[in-house]
Amino acid sequence: MTASHGIHTIDTAFQRDHFDAAYLLVEDGRGAFVDCGTSHAVPRLLDAAGQAGLGADAIDWLILTHVHLDHAGGAGALLQRLPNARLLVHPRGAPHMIDPARLIAGATAVYGEAEMARSYGDIVPVPAERVVVAGDGHRLSLAGRELLCIDTPGHARHHLCVWDAASRSWFTGDTFGLSYRELDSAQGAFIVPTSSPVQFDPEAMHVSIERLLAQGPEAMYLTHYGRVQDVARLGADLHVQIDAMTAIARACAGRADRHRALVAALGELYLERARMHGCRLDDAGVLRVLALDIELNAQGLACWLDRVNP
The missing domain is CATH 3.60.15.10 (Ribonuclease Z/Hydroxyacylglutathione hydrolase-like)
Incomplete structure (x- = not known):
């Protein structure tokens, strides 16, 4: 503490x-x-x-x-x-x-x-x-x-x-x-x-x-x-990623494997940004830390898609 x-x-x-x-x-x-x-x-x-x-x-x-x-x-x-x-x-x-x-x-x-x-x-x-x-x-x-x-x-x-x-x-x-x-x-x-x-x-x-x-x-x-x-840098990062995530969601709309595609694309987005950020963990380590959040973010984007494109 x-x-x-x-x-x-x-x-x-x-x-x-x-x-x-x-x-x-x-x-x-x-x-x-x-x-x-x-x-x-x-x-x-x-x-x-x-x-x-x-x-x-x-x-x-x-x-x-x-x-x-x-x-x-x-x-x-x-x-x-x-x-x-x-x-x-x-x-x-x-x-x-x-x-x-x-x-x-x-x-x-x-x-x-x-x-x-x-x-x-x-x-x-x-x-x-x-x-x-x-x-x-x-x-x-x-x-x-x-x-x-x-x-x-x-x-x-x-x-x-x-x-x-x-x-x-x-x-x-x-x-x-x-x-x-x-x-x-x-x-x-x-x-x-x-x-x-x-x-x-x-x-x-x-x-x-x-x-x-x-x-x-x-x-x-x-x-x-x-x-x-x-916090200004972090806020700017969040804005960019929110837009990137919604673009990913729209690109996955209508796919039979939508959830799998969302998980894969979100993982690539966060890996790319982690590399740019100079994270010390390798790709597998980054995905391990973010695994639960990638799954939940994919579910959240799917709910949003279903709401805006019923």
Whole structure:
């Protein structure tokens, strides 16, 4: 766990190390989590709070960037351990936290019951009276430290990002893509958009990225994974890749082997960019790090294609 400006990065250990992060903000003896991973991560989050000198009763907020299970699956289980915390969530996400039945059914249909138990554990409802809905422009205070939430669709329609003026940083969830430390080079971080199913909207994602950059941030805190700087370069990279990904999708439309073609073409796109970036891993290593994301991005692009070309 690392800390800067009272911000602690917590590895939730979802899927593998350094893949899925939650964050703990500490201000004047009070705390807020941003995202929480799955229920399997609850002990890690509580331990992180303890290491930061906070008891469970000193946590005031659990802020969710969105309700995908790798970000929010453990919310109900975590709140059972945090007597004073409230849940802050996008208006579209709040109903799924209060009654997660549809989330559970949808994920189980994709992954199966055994994988759901292995990867996600118990998904516990959050009492409605503990849920605070955060529309665009919502502000909250953590012991006087103001946080601003804005609506950032593109990855999902129930996505928000959180601006922390104290650190001049955004907590971006999946809106500002994903960046794994294994792919860093002398040029800095390597970044890839995430179009995972089912609500990818490239035009909305372009707009959301520009909203984030307009604040002049010093850093972005990504769920996948960690703090990145040089955000203007990374934002430009995301814009280029979003357009390249949608062009790939259109080129694959109508093919009988559409999914296979999408996976192959996305892999080539990211390999080309990784080589340009000077990533230290060989091609097989890069594909190994990005394998799950390539699969999900292919699925997300297919959902988008089916929506725009019914």
